[in-house]
Amino acid sequence: MGKVLVVFATRTGETERISNLIAEGIRMEGSEATVKNVKEVKSEADLKGYDGYVFGSATYHGDMMQGMKTMLFLAEKAGLENKVAGSFGAFGWSGEAPDRIFGTMENIFHMDMVSGPMRLKNSSLGGGVQMAQDYGKQIASKL
């Protein structure tokens, strides 16, 4: 049991859909999940007070979206050491963003990472709903 913050960066809404499914999985395990658009995170204070963090961005031009980069600089000062963490994102073919976010959470913030990032081409195809919910469950069970 605990509180998890899920933050997403999206252009066309797919990464937002994934974040809501991850939140469902977290709640299925009996924990609390708060979902925020990265644009709502304006200071370190907005990141404080949670036991777990899941950050996601769609991949554009081989990279995460600018809003997520800006938020990761804020998060550097938010004292996230040893908090449970994971990353996710929608992608088309290469999907670099979730890996980059995961690497920053692990190597810079020194968080307690789940097994790896979660990438989905489309949350409604090929078991995507289940995969995203399972990722949320994985996060919650590590709290």
Ligand SMILES: Cc1cc2nc3c(=O)[nH]c(=O)nc-3n(C[C@H](O)[C@H](O)[C@H](O)COP(=O)(O)O)c2cc1C
């Ligand atoms: C201009 C443009 C560039 C893109 N670049 C990449 C890319 O480098 N790698 C990749 O895997 N997907 C790329 N995509 C695909 C998006 O990641 C994919 O459509 C994703 O579902 C968008 O998620 P969103 O709805 O959360 O914005 C690109 C899409 C567009 C329109």
